Amino acid sequence: MTNQEFTALVADYERLVYTVCHRLVRDGAAAEDLTQETFLSAYAHRDRCPAGFERQWLARIAVNKAKDHLQTAYARHTLLPGDDFIPPGLSPPAEELAIANSEQAAMTQIIKNLREPYRQVCVLHLLQERTPEETAQCLGRPVKTVRTQISRGKLLIQEQWNRRSSHEYI
Numbered sequence: 001m002t003n004q005e006f007t008a009l010v011a012d013y014e015r016l017v018y019t020v021c022h023r024l025v026r027d028g029a030a031a032e033d034l035t036q037e038t039f040l041s042a043y044a045h046r047d048r049c050p051a052g053f054e055r056q057w058l059a060r061i062a063v064n065k066a067k068d069h070l071q072t073a074y075a076r077h078t079l080l081p082g083d084d085f086i087p088p089g090l091s092p093p094a095e096e097l098a099i100a101n102s103e104q105a106a107m108t109q110i111i112k113n114l115r116e117p118y119r120q121v122c123v124l125h126l127l128q129e130r131t132p133e134e135t136a137q138c139l140g141r142p143v144k145t146v147r148t149q150i151s152r153g154k155l156l157i158q159e160q161w162n163r164r165s166s167h168e169y170i
Contacts, residue, residue, distance in 0.1 A: 118153035
């Protein structure tokens, strides 16, 4: 394949290659880069192009380039610890994460400020995520007593949370 033939090949199939790349990576800039990479690779291996199958050959190269791009660490969006279960693109915006973290800190503070016997029970059950049975065993209390204290502790937490929320809007 001569340089003029390859130039004609690029002119004929550049939209196809771009479209294939864009459909896979869903990013215009990345699709443009991948289109260039596709044609660079095709030029380097132009002697391997089967006659009459240029379209399929270029589309296959484009698909492979796009797949390689999607497998890179950058394209996979390295996640923060604890975000392992969130697929890329579906994670909440940073502002929502900051609000959620501040609300979690406020909730933790409310629990730690509870009066006894509710503080120990709620810390073990709500913050350390222990079952009522495990909490009862840790504290040496009957399970039924611990369940009652958890229930009452949650009511106290709810009251504090409502009081906190009503003061935020004043």
